[in-house]
Amino acid sequence: MNDESLVEEKVEEVDILFFEIGSGTFGTDASQVLRIDRSLPEDITLPELGRLSRGHRALVFDTPEGEGHLKVDTVRGVRPIPVTQLRRMPPTAGAASYAVGVCLEEARTVLLIDLVETARTQDSQGRH
Amino acid sequence: MAPDRAVAAQARPEQEFFCFRVGDLRFGVPSENVLEVFRAGLLTPLPRTPSFIMGVTGHRGEVLPVVDLLRFLSKGEARIGPRTRLFIGVTGSIVAGVVADTVLGLRRIPVSDILPPPLGGDAAAEHLLGVVQGSTTQDGINLLNFHKLLQTARQRAVAR
Numbered sequence: 001m002n003d004e005s006l007v008e009e010k011v012e013e014v015d016i017l018f019f020e021i022g023s024g025t026f027g028t029d030a031s032q033v034l035r036i037d038r039s040l041p042e043d044i045t046l047p048e049l050g051r052l053s054r055g056h057r058a059l060v061f062d063t064p065e066g067e068g069h070l071k072v073d074t075v076r077g078v079r080p081i082p083v084t085q086l087r088r089m090p091p092t093a094g095a096a097s098y099a100v101g102v103c104l105e106e107a108r109t110v111l112l113i114d115l116v117e118t119a120r121t122q123d124s125q126g127r128h
Numbered sequence: 129m130a131p132d133r134a135v136a137a138q139a140r141p142e143q144e145f146f147c148f149r150v151g152d153l154r155f156g157v158p159s160e161n162v163l164e165v166f167r168a169g170l171l172t173p174l175p176r177t178p179s180f181i182m183g184v185t186g187h188r189g190e191v192l193p194v195v196d197l198l199r200f201l202s203k204g205e206a207r208i209g210p211r212t213r214l215f216i217g218v219t220g221s222i223v224a225g226v227v228a229d230t231v232l233g234l235r236r237i238p239v240s241d242i243l244p245p246p247l248g249g250d251a252a253a254e255h256l257l258g259v260v261q262g263s264t265t266q267d268g269i270n271l272l273n274f275h276k277l278l279q280t281a282r283q284r285a286v287a288r
Contacts, residue, residue, distance in 0.1 A: 024173075048175035089174075092222055092278075093184055093193035094285025096176035102184060102191050109172045109186040 011082045016103060018076035018110070019059065022050025025110055027103050030078045032115045034060045034067065043069040044118055048096065049111075061115040068119035086112070097121060142236040146215065147269055148228035150197055151204050154269045156260070157226075159234055161274040163216040168194075168208050168227065178284050182206070185214065185225060192216065192225040195281060201252035219275040222282055235269075242271060255280065 015030035026049065039058040058069040081103055088101045098117035102109040145156030171183035171194055180200035184191050194214060198204040206212075206227040214225040242258040257271040 046175065087186075087191045090184070090191055090193050090223075092224060092282045092285055093174055093181055094177050094282075095174040095181075099175055102172065102186065104186045104189065104191070108170045109184060109191065111172055111174070 011084060013080040013082050014086065015078050016081045016112070017059070017078045019057075019072045020074040020076065021046065021072055022053060024050040025076065026113050027081075027110045028059070028113045028115055032061045034062060036060070036075055037069065039069065039071045043071045045071050046098075046113075046118060049113075059115060061119075063116050063119045065119070068115065070115060070118055141239045143239055143242075144234055144236050145269070145271060147232035147235050148213075148215070149230040149232060150206055150228055152266065153198070153203060154232065154267070155197065156235065156237070156269045156271040157215075157217060157274045158257075161217050161219055163218055163223075165213050165215045165228075165231055168212040168214045171208065178281075180281065181285060182208070182227065187214075187216070187225070190223075192223060193285075194225040194227065196227055200277070200281060201255065202250070203252060217274060217278065219278050222278045224278060224281070237269075237271075 016027040017030040017033050018025060018027050020026070037058045037060050039055055043058050045052065045055070052071060053073050055071040055073055057072050057075055059072055061068050061070070085104045086101060087104060089095055089099055098114050098121055099111055100114045100117070101112040103112055144159040146159050146162040147154060147156045166187060169185055171185050173183040174181065180196050182194045182196050184193055196206040198206050206229070208227065213228045213231055215228055217224055217226050237260055241260055243261065244258055245253040245256040255273050255277045257273045259271065260269045262268045
């Protein structure tokens, strides 16, 4: 039987790493993350995303100046997300340049963070 | 013979407004600027936005910035509760969700009843088309120049 309706259309997916800062959940393109490390006091923090409760972990990513380290509270893991659930940030929102988009989940939207951009916006802060 | 409605409308032209209340204020937005009304869901706050952007929300697969009119007009602060509604406002290419505590509905307002915004009013007056007086001060409706309001909101958000 050659029923085309039975052929599932393959939806492209992107691996998103979900993490928490304070009470907020955020996501980032997992391909940007080199590893998860213990944090150091001089690592990048983003207080506007929430107040770190412990901040014992750091997402390590590559930048033109070397490695960047973003302090986070918890790493929730990596999940493949269909690109149809990802949206760019509306420019009218005027959000920080590292807030690049959102992931649409059932009842909520998860803010997507560009890690490299976090280092650019805080060039005087963080270890490289 | 029944009066001809078209003739009556020409004699006393009307404009249709979507009317709502937020805080203690009543507003009207030209109905052609309103796409849809829905119950406010979870908002995702955004970093480094102007205070009148409460965050973004997902609706029908789109991401909408949500505007607090009270903050934008320096008239206080809206609060999201279980009964809060958002309406989708649109002008040109700009689309945004706007917080409304109560939806009053669509009202056809005779153009002759629309009074000019108060002279020497505060900064909010520059975003008004006019006002419609009610039996009491609180019953009055502030008719928004929604095109100008969203244009200003975008400029303030992007220029930061």
